[in-house]
Amino acid sequence: MIKMKTLSEQRLLEVFSNAYLTRKFEEATIDLFSKGQIEGWLHSGIGQELVGSVLCTMLEDGDYIIPYHRSKSYFLARGVNPGKLLAEIMGRKDGLCGGVGGEAHLADLSKGLLGSSGILGAGMPISLGTAFKQFYEGSNNITICSFGDGSVPQGAFHESLNFAATWNLPIVFICENNFYAELSPISKGMKQQDIGKRAAGYGIPGYIVDGYDVEAVHSHIHQAIERARNGEGPSLIECKTYRWRGHYEGDPQLYRTKEEIESWVKRDPLQTIEQCLLASVGVEEVEKLKRERDQQIQEAIIFASASPFPNEEDLLMNVYMDNSFFKGE
Ligand SMILES: Cc1ncc(C[n+]2csc(CCOP(=O)(O)OP(=O)(O)O)c2C)c(N)n1
Numbered sequence: 001m002i003k004m005k006t007l008s009e010q011r012l013l014e015v016f017s018n019a020y021l022t023r024k025f026e027e028a029t030i031d032l033f034s035k036g037q038i039e040g041w042l043h044s045g046i047g048q049e050l051v052g053s054v055l056c057t058m059l060e061d062g063d064y065i066i067p068y069h070r071s072k073s074y075f076l077a078r079g080v081n082p083g084k085l086l087a088e089i090m091g092r093k094d095g096l097c098g099g100v101g102g103e104a105h106l107a108d109l110s111k112g113l114l115g116s117s118g119i120l121g122a123g124m125p126i127s128l129g130t131a132f133k134q135f136y137e138g139s140n141n142i143t144i145c146s147f148g149d150g151s152v153p154q155g156a157f158h159e160s161l162n163f164a165a166t167w168n169l170p171i172v173f174i175c176e177n178n179f180y181a182e183l184s185p186i187s188k189g190m191k192q193q194d195i196g197k198r199a200a201g202y203g204i205p206g207y208i209v210d211g212y213d214v215e216a217v218h219s220h221i222h223q224a225i226e227r228a229r230n231g232e233g234p235s236l237i238e239c240k241t242y243r244w245r246g247h248y249e250g251d252p253q254l255y256r257t258k259e260e261i262e263s264w265v266k267r268d269p270l271q272t273i274e275q276c277l278l279a280s281v282g283v284e285e286v287e288k289l290k291r292e293r294d295q296q297i298q299e300a301i302i303f304a305s306a307s308p309f310p311n312e313e314d315l316l317m318n319v320y321m322d323n324s325f326f327k328g329e
Helices: 009-034 050-058 072-077 082-089 123-136 155-166 195-202 214-229 258-265 269-280 283-306 323-327
Strands: 064-066 143-148 171-177 206-210 235-240
Touching (some): 050 171, 050 214, 269 283
């Protein structure tokens, strides 16, 4: 029997609740996509539920998160309404952004979740802005900046870490390293593949963490959050993790083997956590929690599917433009 050494039963229940909800949400989106209910792209985060599920158990009101394109767990664990999140992914009017953002551009400002972006690394300089505000106002709030390994070779990565370190900004940089950027292994994009080691170049703490080990993820993120809240500056945490599906739904995945995928699926952290909880809180509590989360997903599907698509006027919502262009002047 696996036992947790450092995590309380209550914290483990919270993490499981977040991760299970996200897993079921991801499964629902894959199913809807296969039925043609989701247009465009779907970047499934199945296999990557843990980091956001753990992280959000340690956040406070007023903290900001800059999510990345596979961060559904960050939204759900932060308490975003699953129906509104799904409606946005389905391009419906009742979605988080009125259905005009879609899967790659999710945001919920009421929960401090600033937008994810289809442009790699674009969220990193934005995190400097929110963290600078927190620093300037003397609050003890912090900013979480999440990104994939594909953002690391971008100039924005270097500039953001350098600026955050120099100004001692309250940021936790979290890299979800799933070993592939789109269809390329990271070895094609960088020589130094232990991304956490790069922190040394900026004079800040850097950690390389097994992203499937719930206790390791929790303790390192906790340490980095405390440091940021105490005004000691930013940290970089690399969580080595894995996406079980292709880069996008429909990706033929010619760049990796079934055996490699299997080796990660076998280590599913949700199974590990569930086994622990079954041994501590018992089967009834675990099953009750799962039933409640299943119910939330069913309600989300009903809500999102019933929502209308935006109309033509809605498409120009929040678009700043020179009207003369449309008037043909
Ligand atoms: C600036 C920029 N360059 C290239 C792309 C094309 N692109 C989309 S996703 C992606 C790879 C993303 O990999 P990673 O950041 O590791 O996240 P993952 O999808 O693996 O979770 C690339 C290269 C882009 N969106 N933005």
